Structure formats: C-alpha cells, structure tokens
Amino acid sequence: xxxxxxxxxxxxxxxxxxxxxxxxxxxxxxxxxxxxxxxxxxxxxxxxxxxxxxxxxxxxxxxxxxxxxxxxxxxxxxxxxxxxxxxxxxxxxxxxxxxxxxxxxxxxxxxxxxxxxxxxxxxxxxxxxxxxxxxxxxxxxxxxxxxxxxxxxxxxxxxxxxxxxxxxxxxxxxxxxxxxxxxxxxxxxxxxxxxxxxxxxxxxxxxxxxxxxxxxxxxxxxxxxxxxxxxxxxxxxxxxxxxxxxxxxxxxxxxxxxxxxxxxxxxxxxxxxxxxxxxxxxxxxxxxxxxxxxxxxxxxxxxxxxxxxxxxxxxxxxxxxxxxxxxx
Amino acid sequence: xxxxxxxxxxxxxxxxxxxxxxxxxxxxxxxxxxxxxxxxxxxxxxxxxxxxxxxxxxxxxxxxxxxxxxxxxxxxxxxxxxxxxxxxxxxxxxxxxxxxxxxxxxxxxxxxxxxxxxxxxxxxxxxxxxxxxxxxxxxxxxxxxxxxxxxxxxxxxxxxxxxxxxxxxxxxxxxxxxxxxxxxxxxxxxxxxxxxxxxxxxxxxxxxxxxxxxxxxxxxxxxxxxxxxxxxxxxxxxxxxxxxxxxxxxxxxxxxxxxxxxxxxxxxxxxxxxxxxxxxxxxxxxxxxxxxxxxxxxxxxxxxxxxxxxxxxxxxxxxxxxxxxxxxxxxxxxxxxxxxxxxxxxxxxxxxxxxxx
Ligand SMILES: Nc1ncnc2c1ncn2[C@@H]1O[C@H](COP(=O)(O)OP(=O)(O)O)[C@@H](O)[C@H]1O
Ligand SMILES: [Mg+2]
Numbered sequence: 111x112x113x114x115x116x117x118x119x120x121x122x123x124x125x126x127x128x129x130x131x132x133x134x135x136x137x138x139x140x141x142x143x144x145x146x147x148x149x150x151x152x153x154x155x156x157x158x159x160x161x162x163x164x165x166x167x168x169x170x171x172x173x174x175x176x177x178x179x180x181x182x183x184x185x186x187x188x189x190x191x192x193x194x195x196x197x198x199x200x201x202x203x204x205x206x207x208x209x210x211x212x213x214x215x216x217x218x219x220x221x222x223x224x225x226x227x228x229x230x231x232x233x234x235x236x237x238x239x240x241x242x243x244x245x246x247x248x249x250x251x252x253x254x255x256x257x258x259x260x261x262x263x264x265x266x267x268x269x270x271x272x273x274x275x276x277x278x279x280x281x282x283x284x285x286x287x288x289x290x291x292x293x294x295x296x297x298x299x300x301x302x303x304x305x306x307x308x309x310x311x312x313x314x315x316x317x318x319x320x321x322x323x324x325x326x327x328x329x330x331x332x333x334x335x336x337x338x339x340x341x342x343x344x345x346x347x348x349x350x351x352x353x354x355x356x357x358x359x360x361x362x363x364x365x366x367x368x369x370x371x372x373x374x375x376x377x378x379x380x381x382x383x384x385x386x387x388x389x390x391x392x393x394x395x396x397x398x399x400x401x402x403x404x405x406x407x408x409x410x411x412x413x414x415x416x417x418x419x420x421x422x423x424x425x426x427x428x429x430x431x432x433x434x435x436x437x438x
Numbered sequence: 439x440x441x442x443x444x445x446x447x448x449x450x451x452x453x454x455x456x457x458x459x460x461x462x463x464x465x466x467x468x469x470x471x472x473x474x475x476x477x478x479x480x481x482x483x484x485x486x487x488x489x490x491x492x493x494x495x496x497x498x499x500x501x502x503x504x505x506x507x508x509x510x511x512x513x514x515x516x517x518x519x520x521x522x523x524x525x526x527x528x529x530x531x532x533x534x535x536x537x538x539x540x541x542x543x544x545x546x547x548x549x550x551x552x553x554x555x556x557x558x559x560x561x562x563x564x565x566x567x568x569x570x571x572x573x574x575x576x577x578x579x580x581x582x583x584x585x586x587x588x589x590x591x592x593x594x595x596x597x598x599x600x601x602x603x604x605x606x607x608x609x610x611x612x613x614x615x616x617x618x619x620x621x622x623x624x625x626x627x628x629x630x631x632x633x634x635x636x637x638x639x640x641x642x643x644x645x646x647x648x649x650x651x652x653x654x655x656x657x658x659x660x661x662x663x664x665x666x667x668x669x670x671x672x673x674x675x676x677x678x679x680x681x682x683x684x685x686x687x688x689x690x691x692x693x694x695x696x697x698x699x700x701x702x703x704x705x706x707x708x709x710x711x712x713x714x715x716x717x718x719x720x721x722x723x724x725x726x727x728x729x730x731x732x733x734x735x736x737x738x739x740x741x742x743x744x745x746x747x748x749x750x751x752x753x754x755x756x757x758x759x760x761x762x763x764x765x766x767x768x769x770x771x772x773x774x775x776x777x778x779x780x781x782x783x784x785x786x787x788x789x790x791x792x793x794x795x
Contacts, residue, residue, distance in 0.1 A: 338555040340496055342638065343542030343572050346533045353557045360559075433622040434558055 111436075115426070122418045126411065127185070133410045134181050138403055148197060184404070188411070194404030196397070203408045207390060211375075213282055214389040216300070218374040220308040225315040226366070230359070232316075233323025238350055240328060248320065255317025261380035264310050268384065279306050280386040307385050311378050315369075322362060330358040360432045364424040371420030375412045442511055443646055443678050444470040444493060444545075449506035449528075451488050451497065451702075460750045462488045462501065464702035465778070468695075470646060475672065475679040477693030477710065479686055479725065483747055485702040486682045490648045493680075494545060495527050495537045503528045510540070513645070516575070516591060543573035546639035550651040552632035556623035562634050563619035566603040566641050570594050573642035574602070606637040611667060629660035633667070640671060646678040653688065665692065687729040690714065698722050701748065701758045704778065708785040718787040720765045757790060770795055 149167060152160040172180055184194060193203035236248040271279045287299045330336065331354050339353045379391030390409060397406035429436040451463035463485040470476050478486050491497050493508055508527040514520040530537040549555045556565060575591035582588065594602065600619065607615035610633040623631055632652060639647055649668065653661035669692065672679060683689050689696060696713045698706040698721065706719040717723045724743045745762035748754055754761050760771035770790050778788045
C-alpha cells in the first residue's frame with residue numbers, strides 16, 4: 111500500500127511538471143500575450159521612463175533567455191510560493207488569487223455539501239421506490255437538471271429576482287460589506303448571499319449524482335446478499351442502508367474527490383461570471399482571454415494538482431471503505 | 439409422531455408483469471415436519487425458490503400469494519412447554535415484527551450463490567454477530583418463586599457474540615476460526631462462504647433451515663462436504679430442513695420425503711424410497727434417469743429430459759408436461775387437466791395415467 115501511494119505521488123509530480131510545461135508553452139506561444147503588448151505600448155511611448163521599465167521587465171522575466179530557462183525560473187519560484195506577477199493587475203498572482211480562493215473554497219464546499227445531502231437520500235428513495243410516482247418525478251427532474259446548464263439557471267434566477275421579486279442577487283456580499291474587514295456581521299451577510307449561488311451550482315451535480323446513486327443501488331439491491339440480509343430478519347430500512355447503500359455508495363467516493371477538489375479551484379466559471387461572484391473561476395477566464403500568463407498558468411497548475419490529489423484521495427478513501435480493494 | 443411445523447396448503451403465487459400474469463406456483467401443498475428433511479425438486483424455473491420465499495413472506499415484487507395459506511405451528515423458543523401458536527404466514531406484514539422474528543430466528547435460509555450472498559464490506563464475525571444481535575437471547579435468572587425460577591432474556595454482548603461466531607465457524611469446519619472471524623467474504627473460497635452462510639443460519643438455532651440449492655454453484659467434491667456437514671449438524675440439533683435442489687441424486691440421502699414440481703405444479707409427492715423405487719409420474723422417471731454418473735459436471739445433469747420448459751405465457755393445454763412426456767396419450771393429456779390424487783397411501787401424483795378417463 112505504501113509503495114503504491116509513493117508511486118502515485120511520483121506519477122503525480124511527473125504529470126504536474128508536464129502539464130505546467132505545456133501550459134506555460136501554450137500560454138506563451140501565441141503572439142500578443144499580455145507582456146508583449148505591454149512592452150510594445152511602452153516602447154511606442156518612447157520616453158526614458160517607459161524604456162527603463164521595458165528594460166526592467168526584460169530583466170525581471172528574463173525575456174532574452176530561451177523558453178526553457180524561463181520555464182525553469184517560473185516553476186522553481188512556483189515551488190517556493192512565488193507564482194509571478196499578474197500583469198493586468200500589476201500585483202503578485204498570489205495576492206490576487208488569495209483573495210478569491212477563500213470564496214471559491216467556501217462556495218465549492220457548500221455546494222458539495224448540498225449535492226451530497228440531497229442526492230444520496232433522493233437517489234436511495236428513487237431506487238427503493240422504482241417506477242413509483244415519486245421515482246418518476248425524481249427521474250424527470252434529474253434529467254432536466256442534467257440538461258440545464260448552470261449559467262442558464264443563474265440567468266433565470268437573476269431575471270426572476272430582478273423582475274418579479276425586485277431584489278438584487280449576485281455577488282457574495284452586500285455593498286456595505288464588500289470591502290469591509292471580516293466581522294461577525296460580514297459572515298452573516300455572506301451566509302445570506304451564498305446559498306443562491308451554492309444551490310445553483312449544485313443543481314447539475316445533484317441531478318447527476320441522483321442518477322448514479324439510483325443506478326448503483328438498483329444494481330446492488332438485485333444482489334443475493336441483499337436478499338440474504340433480509341432473510342436474516344433485518345428491517346427493510348436496515349437492509350437498504352447498512353447492506354445495499356453501504357456497498358452501492360463506494361464508487362461514488364471517487365466521484366466526490368476527483369470532481370469536487372478541482373471544483374474548489376475553479377468551479378463553474380460561467381455561473382460565477384453571471385452571478386458576479388468574487389471567485390477564482392471568472393479570474394481564470396479573464397486571465398486566459400488577456401493571456402495573462404502567470405496568472406492563468408498558476409490557476410491551471412492548481413486545477414491539475416487538485417484533480418490529481420482528488421483522484422489519489424478518492425482511491426485511498428475507497429480502499430479504506432472497501433475491503434475488496436484494500437486487501438488485494 | 440410426526441409433528442407438523444409448516445403446512446403449505448394449496449399455495450398459488452402470481453407475478454403480474456407487463457406481458458401478463460405468471461403463475462409461478464400453481465397449487466402446491468406439503469408439510470414440513472419437526473426434525474425432518476423434505477426435498478423439493480424440479481427443473482430450474484419450476485417455482486421451488488418462489489415457494490420457499492413465500493414461506494418466508496419475502497416474495498420479490500410484484501409476486502403475491504393469490505390463493506392458499508401457509509400455516510406455521512409456532513413454538514416458543516424460550517419455553518417449549520408453552521402451547522403452540524398458529525401463524526398464517528401469508529397474512530403477516532412483510533416488514534412487520536413477527537415475521538422478522540421468524541426470519542433468521544426460526545426459519546433460516548441459505549442460498550444458491552455463496553459467492554455473492556455475503557455482504558462484501560463486512561467480516562464473517564460482523565455478519566454472524568448481526569444475526570445473533572437479532573435472534574439470540576441469553577437467559578438470566580432474576581428471581582425465584584416457590585421452586586420456579588423467574589427468567590429473563592437479554593441480548594448477547596459483543597464479546598459473547600465474537601465467541602459464538604468463532605464457535606460456529608469451527609462447527610461448520612472453517613480452518614483457523616480465530617482468524618477467519620475477521621476475514622472478509624472475498625478472502626474465502628466458494629465452499630467456505632457457503633459454510634459461513636450455514637454458520638450464520640445455524641447461529642440462531644432456527645427450527646427450520648431452508649436450503650435453496652446450496653451446492654449448485656459448488657464443485658462436486660465441495661458439494662459432498664457441504665452435504666455431509668448439513669447432515670451432521672441436523673443430527674446434533676433438532677431442526678427441519680427444506681432442501682431445494684434440481685438434482686435428485688443430491689437429495690436421496692438427505693430427505694425423508696420428496697416433492698416433485700414441474701411448471702409451478704406439484705406433480706408427485708412420496709417417501710424418498712418410493713420416489714426412487716416406484717416413481718409414478720413420467721416426469722419423475724425422467725428426472726431419475728438424468729441423475730449424473732460419477733465425474734459429470736453439475737451443469738449437464740438435467741440435459742437428458744427431451745424438449746424445453748415451455749414459455750410461462752403459453753402454457754400447454756391439458757397436462758403441462760404432455761409435450762415432453764414419453765407416455766403422452768393423444769386426445770387425453772392435451773385436453774384434460776390431471777387432478778392431484780393419492781394413488782397409494784401417502785403417495786400422491788398428478789397424472790392421467792392414474793385417472794379413469
Ligand atoms: N421477480 C420475479 N418477477 C417475475 N417472475 C418471477 C420472479 N421471480 C420468479 N418468477 C417466475 O417464477 C418462476 C419460478 O421461479 P423460481 O421459483 O425462482 O424457480 P426455481 O424452481 O428455479 O427456484 C420463474 O420461472 C419466473 O417465471
Ligand atoms: Mg431457485
């Protein structure tokens with residue numbers, strides 16, 4: 111087991127190096143990246159201070175050096191926690207992301223919690239009441255939820271809130287708390303705002319998880335050990351939860367960690383953009399469009415990192431939960 | 439002498455499915471006596487398991503008993519001198535308290551698929567313990583009145599449960615029971631898993647064991663071991679066995695009486711010896727001819743009965759066996775439905791050969 115984990119971590123490192131290098135290249139390759147444009151602007155201004163700044167940039171980002179050296183520079187600093195500068199903001203990437211990362215984490219965690227709290231009981235109900243009216247309603251709703259893109263739902267909610275309820279939704283804080291320092295009142299304000307985006311971004315996930323849970327459980331309920339448990343005199347509810355659900359839920363753990371962890375870094379950017387949320391997602395999109403390479407690259411590396419950590423954690427949790435995997 | 443434990447009386451089970459109604463069990467009657475073994479035999483799909491599940495009041499949806507009753511003469515597990523209670527199983531709430539006491543505690547069941555009959559995420563100790571927690575009671579004397587002790591019953595403790603589990607594993611012949619009590623199902627072989635199933639079933643000292651093709655999925659040598667084990671265990675505890683199989687050879691040494699089923703109907707019932715030496719129904723004779731010779735594999739056993747089991751939605755007219763019957767009498771068997779008659783004392787058969795028509 112330990113050697114297995116070590117091997118997985120090694121693969122992970124190799125993968126991250128590859129991905130970071132490729133993303134560095136992709137971000138840098140196209141003409142017209144943020145830095146080039148900026149340098150051109152400065153040069154066209156042509157005065158002394160502008161030219162000085164051009165030299166300063168050249169030196170700082172070692173622009174005269176080959177790509178490999180620049181990549182090496184970036185990645186070694188990255189490991190030390192210096193992610194470079196976000197050109198557009200003229201501030202360190204770390205600072206820019208830091209502000210938003212907390213909001214991303216809070217939003218992702220609350221939406222994951224909602225997804226699981228809703229999807230598991232609904233999926234179990236739907237499977238144990240197969241073909242009943244309730245199951246048919248659940249099935250219809252879950253297909254609707256799967257088909258409805260999150261941003262569209264966000265737009266609908268915005269529209270409904272504005273036109274019908276005449277309230278403003280969007281953002282995670284009221285105006286007076288936007289830039290206020292953290293306080294109890296600010297936390298309350300956050301809670302008042304966060305449930306709408308959390309609900310919206312959990313719709314697709316819930317619908318998907320309900321489908322998976324229902325399917326897995328139906329398959330498990332047909333297994334002989336379920337009938338055997340019932341023949342032992344257990345209550346139906348115990349048979350369902352302690353035997354069937356306990357087995358059917360194992361594969362979902364992998365889904366939880368391998369999808370949820372990356373969503374912490376960049377959840378649905380479109381939803382966040384529509385709802386004007388101060389999270390990492392919209393930042394990532396704008397960094398990509400303006401080719402702000404250090405910012406985009408950093409976020410990308412974190413997404414990959416989280417994806418891989420997520421699948422490792424998922425596999426470890428699955429091993430902890432399922433003796434067939436643990437003991438093989 | 440023979441004291442009835444379970445009486446299955448003219449039971450019919452129907453499944454209402456999209457294409458129509460399947461009469462999975464169509465008039466079955468037999469009695470399981472205390473301490474005796476009854477063999478239920480017939481080709482796959484003839485309604486053996488469905489009958490057994492009806493006796494446990496756990497028919498899979500959408501199955502229901504449409505006619506007949508299943509009478510259980512219930513004795514107190516604590517005080518055998520108490521008068522028996524008559525329970526009509528088919529009338530019980532399928533998730534109710536009484537049937538849950540009966541399931542596992544009084545009727546235990548083992549299944550055809552030992553490979554997947556144990557929940558994969560629990561150890562054998564946990565699974566046995568689960569049954570013990572439900573059905574095993576420990577007597578405690580709480581006082582004395584005149585010369586009568588006043589008894590109360592409590593649940594087993596964790597430590598007792600583990601001890602009993604180890605003891606049961608030992609009893610069913612699992613090597614190193616102290617270690618195997620912590621083993622997960624996938625760490626055991628098929629034969630060992632079936633032994634564990636038997637251990638779970640017997641750990642609560644049931645009155646009846648329903649063994650639904652317990653050896654069908656196992657190798658012939660393992661099959662012999664499991665059958666030996668069941669015989670041994672039955673001698674050490676007073677327990678009835680309903681032994682379901684499609685293989686007459688297996689049941690010969692186990693059962694006192696045999697019920698033969700075909701397409702949901704009971705076609706013959708008699709003492710084991712009579713069934714073997716004076717079979718009446720042509721179907722029983724065909725089954726007897728198909729008993730495997732030494733060294734043949736389980737799956738080939740019933741290959742020698744000619745023809746196919748008919749489609750349940752298009753049952754043959756008259757006697758349902760007539761298209762496959764070597765003694766087919768045209769104009770009779772395909773027209774008249776045979777009655778179930780007692781041709782000799784305690785020898786029942788459903789065949790027109792024994793009717794004046
Ligand atoms: N869940 C079910 N739904 C519909 N029909 C069923 C179901 N279970 C059993 N049956 C019907 O009952 C018949 C008898 O099944 P069963 O008792 O399992 O046969 P066996 O004698 O092999 O144990 C089957 O042929 C099938 O048509
Ligand atoms: Mg069967």
